[in-house]
Amino acid sequence: LLYTIKFEMAILDLTVVLMSALLVQAMAEDFEIAHNQFLIYNKVYHKSRLRQYGGGWRDWGTYDFEVADNQLWLFDPHPSKKGCYYISNEVYPKHRFAMSRKNGLITYKGPYFDDQLWKLVPSGNDDGFYYIYSCYYTKKRFVKGGAGNKQVGSFDGKQYDDQLWRLVPRFQADIYTDDIFHFDNRQGSTPITRTISVTTGIVTTESSSFKST
Numbered sequence: 274l275l276y277t278i279k280f281e282m283a284i285l286d287l288t289v290v291l292m293s294a295l296l297v298q299a300m301a302e303d304f305e306i307a308h309n310q311f312l313i314y315n316k317v318y319h320k321s322r323l324r325q326y327g328g329g330w331r332d333w334g335t336y337d338f339e340v341a342d343n344q345l346w347l348f349d350p351h352p353s354k355k356g357c358y359y360i361s362n363e364v365y366p367k368h369r370f371a372m373s374r375k376n377g378l379i380t381y382k383g384p385y386f387d388d389q390l391w392k393l394v395p396s397g398n399d400d401g402f403y404y405i406y407s408c409y410y411t412k413k414r415f416v417k418g419g420a421g422n423k424q425v426g427s428f429d430g431k432q433y434d435d436q437l438w439r440l441v442p443r444f445q446a447d448i449y450t451d452d453i454f455h456f457d458n459r460q461g462s463t464p465i466t467r468t469i470s471v472t473t474g475i476v477t478t479e480s481s482s483f484k485s486t
Contacts, residue, residue: 306393307350309442310363312340315417316402316437323425323438325362330379333362334422345443357390357408372407378415378427393440402437 313323321335324344336344345363360370368380371389381389390408405415412429416436428436 306348306358306440308348309444310345310347311440311442312344313346313405314439314441315435316439317435318417318420321417321420321422325365325368325380328365328368328382330376330381333380334425335417336422351390351408354387354390354408356392358392359385359389360391360405372410372413372427374410378413378425396437402439404432404436405438 315321315335318335318337320337322337322340322344323333323346324336324341325333326343327333343362343364347361347363347366348358349361351357351359362368362380365380365382367382369382369385369389370391371379371381371386373379373381373388386409388407388409392406392408393403394406394414396402396404407413407427410429413427414429414436415438416426416428416433418424418426418428418435
């Protein structure tokens with residue numbers, strides 16, 4: 274994504290000219306959950322992110338090092354159960370987290386059932402962390418019980434911080450303005466002509482394509 278905007282102006286009357294460009298930077302804390310992808314970090318094991326590494330029911334856990342596509346999770350809202358989402362992986366999009374009575378917390382790629390629906394419940398401390406509760410087994414929630422990559426599952430007892438998760442959006446943006454041209458000709462009447470080029474976007478210098486996570 275790369276584009277250039279050129280502004281050409283001929284100012285004939287006494288006036289003050291102020292031009293602003295709309296720019297993008299890192300976004301604030303607020304974000305939309307539905308239809309967006311997130312990295313999901315644990316609070317106690319703060320480097321650990323949920324990931325899926327295969328197509329089996331239990332081929333998922335956490336990972337502490339480099340970020341990869343298989344750590345991105347899409348929240349797909351249910352059309353009528355407000356606040357409940359199917360959570361699926363970027364690399365394994367047919368698999369969804371499910372709360373199985375027999376097998377516990379798994380990923381599943383079969384028909385859609387209500388035991389695959391999840392809701393986010395704020396910690397209550399205004400800290401950006403959430404419990405991830407089953408919408409079907411309403412006391413069950415995600416937990417990371419230890420530092421190991423496979424020490425993740427569900428729990429329905431007392432609430433602890435190892436059950437809290439922070440969602441980091443795949444794409445983060447905020448809008449702000451920046452002045453790119455400011456001229457005051459109130460002291461004269463000579464026409465002013467200016468051509469201003471503004472280039473914004475993502476530039477790749479060593480390859481014809483790029484991939485952003």
